[in-house]
Amino acid sequence: MVDWFFGLLTPTQWDAWRGWLTTLGGLLALPVATSTYLRNGRIKREEQARLVFSKFTHVENHNPGSTVPLLPNGARVGNACAALGLINNPDPDSEEKMLGVALLPLNQTTVIIHNGSKELIGPARVQIVNGGTGRTWDDFSISVGAIDPETDYVVNFTWENDVYPGMPALATTVIFRDASGQWWRRHRSEPIEHVHDDPENAGPTPAERVTIRANQQAMGIPTEHQLVEPNVRLRVRWHRFWRARAGKSPIP
Numbered sequence: 336m337v338d339w340f341f342g343l344l345t346p347t348q349w350d351a352w353r354g355w356l357t358t359l360g361g362l363l364a365l366p367v368a369t370s371t372y373l374r375n376g377r378i379k380r381e382e383q384a385r386l387v388f389s390k391f392t393h394v395e396n397h398n399p400g401s402t403v404p405l406l407p408n409g410a411r412v413g414n415a416c417a418a419l420g421l422i423n424n425p426d427p428d429s430e431e432k433m434l435g436v437a438l439l440p441l442n443q444t445t446v447i448i449h450n451g452s453k454e455l456i457g458p459a460r461v462q463i464v465n466g467g468t469g470r471t472w473d474d475f476s477i478s479v480g481a482i483d484p485e486t487d488y489v490v491n492f493t494w495e496n497d498v499y500p501g502m503p504a505l506a507t508t509v510i511f512r513d514a515s516g517q518w519w520r521r522h523r524s525e526p527i528e529h530v531h532d533d534p535e536n537a538g539p540t541p542a543e544r545v546t547i548r549a550n551q552q553a554m555g556i557p558t559e560h561q562l563v564e565p566n567v568r569l570r571v572r573w574h575r576f577w578r579a580r581a582g583k584s585p586i587p
Contacts, residue, residue: 380513380515380517381527381529383452383453383454383513383514384452384513384517384519384527384529385526385527386449386450386451386452387448387449387450387451387452387456387509387511387519387521387527388448388449388451388509388521389446389447389448389449389461389507389508389509389521390446390447390449390507391444391445391446391505391507392408392445392446392447392489393407393408393444393445394442394443394444394445394502394505395442395443395444396440396441396442396443396496396499396502397437397440397441397442397443398437398440399437399438399439399440400436400437401436401437402422402434402435402436402437403419403434403435403436403437403441403443403493404431404434404435405431405433405434405435405491406431406491407443407445407491408445408489408491409445409489410445410489410490410491411488411489411490412477412479412490412491413477413490413491413492413493414475414476414477414490414491414492414493414494415475416435416441416475416493416494416495418437418438418439418441418494418495419435419436419437419438419441419493420435420436420437420438421433421434421435421436422434422435422436435493439495439496440495440496440499440500441493441494441495441496442492442493442494442495442496442502442503442505443491443492443493444463444491444492444505445489445490445491445492446461446463446477446489446490446491446492446507447487447488447489447490448461448479448482448487448488448490448509448511449487450482450483450484450485450486450487450488451485452484452485452513453484453485454484454513454514455481455482455483455484455514456481456482456511456512456513456514457479457480457481457482457511457512458478458479458480458481458511458512458537458538459478459479459482459488459509459510459511459512459537460476460477460478460479460509460510460511460536460537460538461476461477461479461490461507461508461509462475462476462477462507462508462509462540463475463492463494463505463506463507464505464506464507464508464522464523465503465504465505465506466503466504466505466506466523467503467504468503471508472494473540473541473542473543474540474542474543474546475492475494475543476539476540476543477490477492478537478538478539482511506523506524507523508520508521508522508523509521510530510536510537510587512536512537516532517529518530518531518532518533518536518587520587528587530587531571531574531578531587532571533571533574533575533586533587534565534566534567534571535565535586535587536587538565539562544562544564547562548561548562
């Protein structure tokens with residue numbers, strides 16, 4: 336029947352049909368090519384994100400009254416700790432002009448954020464997790480602006496040991512933005528997770544913002560100049576809703 340049908344077509348009609356079929360094939364191939372391109376892009380981004388993680392390199396305990404190095408083991412930045420006082424270093428030849436003194440039992444740990452990818456990442460925020468209870472300490476965190484490709488960014492955490500004289504099991508969680516603007520999270524040693532763009536992904540945690548505003552108020556800073564809560568848009572609320580429905584924390 337096909338031969339009969341095409342046999343009835345004149346050369347001009349056949350050329351028109353052939354052009355139409357070619358156009359239709361091109362239109363059908365376009366979404367397939369677009370889908371393949373987007374899928375390959377997602378795969379490439381995830382491959383790079385899998386090369387980013389955080390881990391401990393040193394863990395120490397400090398008894399009350401002991402001196403505490405502020406940025407040991409090559410750390411570039413540390414968190415604020417209310418239980419850590421400051422004193423002048425008695426060693427004039429030391430590169431560290433200041434030392435900490437433990438006012439309470441303290442935990443101190445050095446953490447690296449490893450960017451094994453070939454792209455710049457950032458911002459990134461790392462937090463400490465109680466490996467036994469699963470609790471993430473949300474009253475302190477460390478945020479960094481950018482981490483160069485295939486490098487380690489070293490940070491130092493110091494905080495009160497609330498199980499003294501014991502020592503909690505420790506883990507880390509890191510959330511970061513890749514070079515394409517996508518956000519990723521690696522909690523402890525779990526697989527990398529692609530998360531939505533949330534204003535809580537970077538900067539101070541909610542608990543830290545409460546402390547910051549209390550300090551600003553104590554310093555007499557006017558309310559209109561104090562730290563404000565981030566603006567949560569409808570799209571972000573939608574993502575949070577579905578994360579909660581999936582049994583995850585609404586905020587990554």
